[in-house]
Amino acid sequence: MSVLLASSSSPLRHGRYVPAVLHRAFGGSSTSQKALPFSLRNARESIAEDGKPESRFVRMLMFGKPGAGKGTLSARLVKKYDIMSLSTGDLLRQHIAERTEIGQITEGIVATGGLISDDIMLRVVTSRLELLHNKHWLLDGFPRTLGQGKLLDDHLRQRGTPLSLVVNIDVADEIILGRISDRWVHLPSGRVYNLSYNPPKVAGLDDETGEPLTKRPDDNPEIFARRLEKFYASTSPLLSYFASQAENGTSLVTLKGATSDEIWPQLENILNSAFPSLKERQDHKRRNSLSDAVLARAEADTTTRSVA
Known part of the structure; x- marks a missing residue:
């Protein structure tokens, strides 16, 4: 298996x-x-x-x-x-900056170099994951x-x-x-x-x-x-x-x-x-399509010059 x-x-x-x-x-x-x-x-x-x-x-x-x-x-x-990539460090800083309940609890702990408990870290993470149900x-x-x-x-x-x-x-x-x-x-x-x-x-x-x-x-x-x-x-x-x-x-x-x-x-x-x-990002597709178009044009120009 x-x-x-x-x-x-x-x-x-x-x-x-x-x-x-x-x-x-x-x-x-x-x-x-x-x-x-x-x-x-x-x-x-x-x-x-x-x-x-x-x-x-x-x-x-x-x-x-x-x-x-x-x-x-x-x-x-x-x-x-x-x-979407979720960084726990970024999420924690966002809670602190926005003065949420979690942010107020963790701000003092972070400032003194303490360890944040597992249940609070879970709340930090899941508070954002709840908004990504279909993502x-x-x-x-x-x-x-x-x-x-x-x-x-x-x-x-x-x-x-x-x-x-x-x-x-x-x-x-x-x-x-x-x-x-x-x-x-x-x-x-x-x-x-x-x-x-x-x-x-x-x-x-x-x-x-x-x-x-x-x-x-x-x-x-x-x-x-x-x-x-x-x-x-x-x-x-x-x-x-x-x-x-x-x-x-x-x-x-x-x-x-x-x-x-x-x-x-x-x-x-x-x-x-x-x-x-899972789909590719549109801007990534456009960049690839543009690169392909430029390459194709260059190949066409080379072929034309060769024939001439």
């Missing part, structure tokens, strides 16, 4: 230093070692046969290790398709713990709008380590360079200003290992929970690849196959 949509991952480059703590993290990567269940056929059937129009809508969570490209893929989805959406930043995941899942099911898709972006730990080890940044502008695929014209210097490049404080193997351990500790239980909800209409898929460009076609294939009501 399980289908693993995967592409091969490139190995760790020879000679790269990998500290012992990362070897332990790699060895304990249950997410990367086990396929998570997803059946595209079952996703289509649940959409077509349960008789609920709401089931045709994308109600989606996306998980991924730090540096796996989750943000890049989410942005591409929102740019191309009629999907496609992608939720970013929530849930982060198993308790939050169960609260969200129970709330949505009670309202007849359960999560339809949970995506786990699985990029090998070694590949992410390679990215951060090769990454350099020009701090004043935020321009990022990578020695593997986007090196500066002059080693160690920003292309535009000639100023020195630096490493981000968290771009080192030790800090990455700690972030990875936190990811496994919090996210693995969430993925196991959503895997157990497959028979209740929530599909879980793990997508493997070394880059966002490798994973993107897999993600598009799932959405286009399982959610026939």
